[in-house]
Amino acid sequence: DPYSSDPERHPVLHINNLKPFNAEPPPEILSDSFITPSAFFFKRNHLPVPPVDPASYQLMVEGLPGGVLTLSLEELKTRFPKHTVTATLQCAGNRRSEMNKVKQVKGLNWGIAAISNATWSGARLRDVLLAAGYGPDVAQRALHVQFEGLDKDVTGTTYGASIPLNKAVSEEGDVLLAYEMNGADLPADHGYPVRVVVPGTVGARNVKWLGKIIVSADESSSHWQQNDYKGFSPGTDWDTVDFKSAPAIQELPIQSAITTPADGAVVDRSLEDVTVKGYAWSGGGREVVRVDVSLDGGKTWQVARLRSSETGQAPEPSPPPGRAWAWKLWEVTAPIPPEAQELEIVCKAVDNSYNMQPDTVAPIWNLRGVLSNAWHRVTVKIRE
Numbered sequence: 001d002p003y004s005s006d007p008e009r010h011p012v013l014h015i016n017n018l019k020p021f022n023a024e025p026p027p028e029i030l031s032d033s034f035i036t037p038s039a040f041f042f043k044r045n046h047l048p049v050p051p052v053d054p055a056s057y058q059l060m061v062e063g064l065p066g067g068v069l070t071l072s073l074e075e076l077k078t079r080f081p082k083h084t085v086t087a088t089l090q091c092a093g094n095r096r097s098e099m100n101k102v103k104q105v106k107g108l109n110w111g112i113a114a115i116s117n118a119t120w121s122g123a124r125l126r127d128v129l130l131a132a133g134y135g136p137d138v139a140q141r142a143l144h145v146q147f148e149g150l151d152k153d154v155t156g157t158t159y160g161a162s163i164p165l166n167k168a169v170s171e172e173g174d175v176l177l178a179y180e181m182n183g184a185d186l187p188a189d190h191g192y193p194v195r196v197v198v199p200g201t202v203g204a205r206n207v208k209w210l211g212k213i214i215v216s217a218d219e220s221s222s223h224w225q226q227n228d229y230k231g232f233s234p235g236t237d238w239d240t241v242d243f244k245s246a247p248a249i250q251e252l253p254i255q256s257a258i259t260t261p262a263d264g265a266v267v268d269r270s271l272e273d274v275t276v277k278g279y280a281w282s283g284g285g286r287e288v289v290r291v292d293v294s295l296d297g298g299k300t301w302q303v304a305r306l307r308s309s310e311t312g313q314a315p316e317p318s319p320p321p322g323r324a325w326a327w328k329l330w331e332v333t334a335p336i337p338p339e340a341q342e343l344e345i346v347c348k349a350v351d352n353s354y355n356m357q358p359d360t361v362a363p364i365w366n367l368r369g370v371l372s373n374a375w376h377r378v379t380v381k382i383r384e
């Protein structure tokens, strides 16, 4: 069994697939803390978790004038300044189950919790590329930085992805070769000993168990870069789809969801108020500036209180412009409307480019069920 050396996992996780392991936390855990504890952080593996010996681990950096640079884990930790970033990771398939309700799509049936927020520490990719000889001449011929994982399928093919070179070398891009998550060594499921963290970019490019970095004129040729993780028209089906016609997903669109109450929950009228909580995040470093919440299916709205730290106490840290990598948690407490027997609670977020979420799923439905970011709706019953 190639999965026999997979680590143990927390029993509270909802398992979408056991081998390879794919699981998400119960949604209400996400809004319990600004930083998601690593045990509850969603896990998305395409392949078995590779066992890596930290003493013999080597990271290779190729495609730069200095030739191949090889770094041990110790060298990565000591030769480069340690940089810490709080960044949210979201799978392109988060909320896919809502697309499945419109029409069947292909992929794991994720709920709303294939997203989590952590503190990551490591070397800046930029610093490592500079040490390997990156300079302005390289930007003339290279456009992409490819990453290869150490996890392999039965044919020996490794997981791979790439990001634009300008994101990788930008001082404001904050791309990390992370060896710590939430102040401890990376857990096995999250890429021990080293993973790429590409803030603002779809989960799939945040390559775990990193083995090789290649600066190249071309994108990664991997299946996951070329023939997966792309968006298409609702009218495109598996007979007509041409994966070459669409760009690989990089920055993700604006997103929000209600983590509590859960759909179908019962709320006692005697409580008088209902408290609604959730998360909101946008890709590309765009900051969430507002979350609107409705208790009546979208007829009337109120503005949620946003939180961007563990305590939520003023003064709240404000991210540098264009570098809002972490989600915001939000909350609304409102009186239960006197005549209502049922509440249709809806949320929608706005980022600082005034991007907003679409109101329904059907117009953004796509055959792979990615980029599912319609207004999130839950219905709760009022018990008299």
Ligand code: MTE
Pocket (backbone or CB within 6 Å): 041, 042, 043, 044, 045, 046, 047, 089, 090, 091, 092, 148, 149, 150, 151, 159, 189, 190, 191, 202, 203, 204, 205, 206, 207, 208, 209
């Ligand atoms: N890296 C490797 N090497 N192998 C993988 O299967 N999955 C990717 C990405 N990096 C993957 C990988 C996908 S699709 C996502 S959403 C994120 O890792 C999930 O990261 P997490 O498991 O730390 O939440």
Ligand code: MO
Pocket (backbone or CB within 6 Å): 044, 090, 091, 092, 093, 203, 204
């Ligand atoms: Mo993903």
